[in-house]
Amino acid sequence: MEALLGKTLLHGKGEVATPSLQGGVVALYFSAGWCPPCKGFTPQFRKVYDHVKSKNRAFDVVFVSSDRDENSFREYFSTMPWHALPFSDRPRQQQLSTMFGVRGIPAVVLLDASGRLLDSNARGKVMDPGFPLSLPRCIDLAAAELPEPQGSVQLLLRHQGAEYDIECEPSEGWEMLRMQIYSMIDVPSEQLKLFGLGLPKGQLDESVPLPRALARGIEAQKHSGLQLAKVPLDARRASSSWNDDKPGERHHTGTLDSASAWCAKKEDCNPWYQLDLGEVQNVAGVMLAARLDVGQWVTRFRVELSDSEDGPWTPADDGREFAGPSYASPVRAVFENGSQLARFVRVLPVSHQNHCSLRADVLLAAGDPDKPPVIVALGNFSAGDPFEPATPEVATDAMMEEQHLAMLQAKLSSLPPKLQHQVASLGTVQGYEKKQLQRQALDEVPVVDLDASVDPRESYEIAFLRMLVRWFKHEFFSWTNAPRCEHCGSTETKTVGRAEPTPEEQHFKANTVEVAACSKCGGQTRFPRYNDPAKLLQTRTGRCGEWANCFTLVCRSLGYEARHIHDWTDHVWTEIFSDSSKRWIHVDSCEAAVDAPLMYEKGWGKKLTYCIGFARDHVVDVSKRYTQNFEELLPRRTQCSEEAGTCMAPAWHLHGTCMGIYMASLVGPEP
Numbered sequence: 001m002e003a004l005l006g007k008t009l010l011h012g013k014g015e016v017a018t019p020s021l022q023g024g025v026v027a028l029y030f031s032a033g034w035c036p037p038c039k040g041f042t043p044q045f046r047k048v049y050d051h052v053k054s055k056n057r058a059f060d061v062v063f064v065s066s067d068r069d070e071n072s073f074r075e076y077f078s079t080m081p082w083h084a085l086p087f088s089d090r091p092r093q094q095q096l097s098t099m100f101g102v103r104g105i106p107a108v109v110l111l112d113a114s115g116r117l118l119d120s121n122a123r124g125k126v127m128d129p130g131f132p133l134s135l136p137r138c139i140d141l142a143a144a145e146l147p148e149p150q151g152s153v154q155l156l157l158r159h160q161g162a163e164y165d166i167e168c169e170p171s172e173g174w175e176m177l178r179m180q181i182y183s184m185i186d187v188p189s190e191q192l193k194l195f196g197l198g199l200p201k202g203q204l205d206e207s208v209p210l211p212r213a214l215a216r217g218i219e220a221q222k223h224s225g226l227q228l229a230k231v232p233l234d235a236r237r238a239s240s241s242w243n244d245d246k247p248g249e250r251h252h253t254g255t256l257d258s259a260s261a262w263c264a265k266k267e268d269c270n271p272w273y274q275l276d277l278g279e280v281q282n283v284a285g286v287m288l289a290a291r292l293d294v295g296q297w298v299t300r301f302r303v304e305l306s307d308s309e310d311g312p313w314t315p316a317d318d319g320r321e322f323a324g325p326s327y328a329s330p331v332r333a334v335f336e337n338g339s340q341l342a343r344f345v346r347v348l349p350v351s352h353q354n355h356c357s358l359r360a361d362v363l364l365a366a367g368d369p370d371k372p373p374v375i376v377a378l379g380n381f382s383a384g385d386p387f388e389p390a391t392p393e394v395a396t397d398a399m400m401e402e403q404h405l406a407m408l409q410a411k412l413s414s415l416p417p418k419l420q421h422q423v424a425s426l427g428t429v430q431g432y433e434k435k436q437l438q439r440q441a442l443d444e445v446p447v448v449d450l451d452a453s454v455d456p457r458e459s460y461e462i463a464f465l466r467m468l469v470r471w472f473k474h475e476f477f478s479w480t481n482a483p484r485c486e487h488c489g490s491t492e493t494k495t496v497g498r499a500e501p502t503p504e505e506q507h508f509k510a511n512t513v514e515v516a517a518c519s520k521c522g523g524q525t526r527f528p529r530y531n532d533p534a535k536l537l538q539t540r541t542g543r544c545g546e547w548a549n550c551f552t553l554v555c556r557s558l559g560y561e562a563r564h565i566h567d568w569t570d571h572v573w574t575e576i577f578s579d580s581s582k583r584w585i586h587v588d589s590c591e592a593a594v595d596a597p598l599m600y601e602k603g604w605g606k607k608l609t610y611c612i613g614f615a616r617d618h619v620v621d622v623s624k625r626y627t628q629n630f631e632e633l634l635p636r637r638t639q640c641s642e643e644a645g646t647c648m649a650p651a652w653h654l655h656g657t658c659m660g661i662y663m664a665s666l667v668g669p670e671p
């Protein structure tokens, strides 16, 4: 790389050595401040870059300037977060441009870590939502520094709540490991998805050599053998507690296995949570977890130790701040300075998410050896193609399909907008089947942590779903009524109207763009209502439409049979099929609600009319599940004729274009 780019590069206001590039993929960005298309492209590329960085992928960009003078170069480069060739090295800029055949700007050339050409015309490619997935993970590159395991390695395989020991031979590679896994859990290879080995999110990447992945997995289990003190509830005190609850009561239940947590009072400015070990013991650290029933957790904290409840208190690790847990992942904070003798351990939250709440325990030295690396294997949660009621046989020959298509097209032109909109959403649901999109979704899900928090008393697929929907609501997706002001950052914004989508917004299926005005600075901010689920994996915000769209995709990518439910009185949610109970189950991601189908009618007082389920291979009227009195619904259902037998259980196969049948039955006969 040095031979190609020279010894030093610019970064921010300073210079760095070229070998300090991350060692993943390097993009050469040929651009100039005087070029209008470049000025349009740079902020877009910057978004991609920030997104890739947030995914911890190893990616660097080096700006190769065609600016006319040093000042305009400096001005343009100050808008970029990445590296640049020094402007003074004009011959090299020329040389690179010739070497890679750059004809016009902006241009993007991708190189691998050793400077070999990957793609000489990658401007479109880097804008693809799947692009980050094609890049190596930073954590995989870092694992190259770890010692590779010598000889066979004990592995712990987790599948649907059961654990299996595997003796794995690193040199035999992934293929052999997959066969071993298959022999134990009997999930066909094409359905098998592997997670774990220290990867916090996403599937295992089998292009990483197995010995290196195992080394990373062993490293991730460092300190896992430390013993939990399991401090009882009555040995816990705190600076304050919500509602003044006493230890053991609702907001003062901070044990790791609690269904809730300890919660400080809102006005408590210096909260602390104290655990009494009963006698002086060898304290190696603490383990912290989030509140489970509501999304609240501590993001930074310190630890203090003492022999006596009255102090003096000694800051652990010289008062260092530890990173807190996330919603789904507890954190093991182990003292770098080694274990210390103490009887009382205090956790001092420094910052928190939503509210100062935690579950905690003390880690003691002299425990068991570290646990073996863990792999979580997911297969399909639901086998086959589970339909609701008995469905009429639908012939699927080509001529029929053509007729249906023609019928559909004729009908469509005169349909109410609502139905036209539903045809679009059907396309969205069928889009969930794209493997690339599912991989993108899986890359966001902390499968191993969710798996570890599953309640074993319930069937695995439902218990996992509960953790999934809570993670989605509390950690992944956010609700937006009106967007934060992009000019001054204020949240005091109000939707004032609509705007035409730009071509880029249209590309991500935003048919509507809301415009919000800021009451602080008067500036306006656009809020495109994206319907493209890949885009939603990036924006991670919206209202129920965006939530249900993205969540249904996440369910599908994990192997649930899932459908997207449209309630015509303006709400959207998800249903998944439960193999253990042999029925479809209601899931509302906005509410983190599972199997509560009457919440709309009884809880919200909705007057439901139609609730239509869209799956990858069928469309079905599911209204009956969401009401206690279907008869009462009938007079409100005016969109189609409710002939005996057809309204009770209409299900329509969607073999290609057979959805014409569905549309036709809904609209009913022409007037």
Ligand SMILES: [Zn+2]
Pocket: 485, 486, 487, 488, 489, 490, 518, 519, 520, 521, 522, 523
């Ligand atoms: Zn503003």
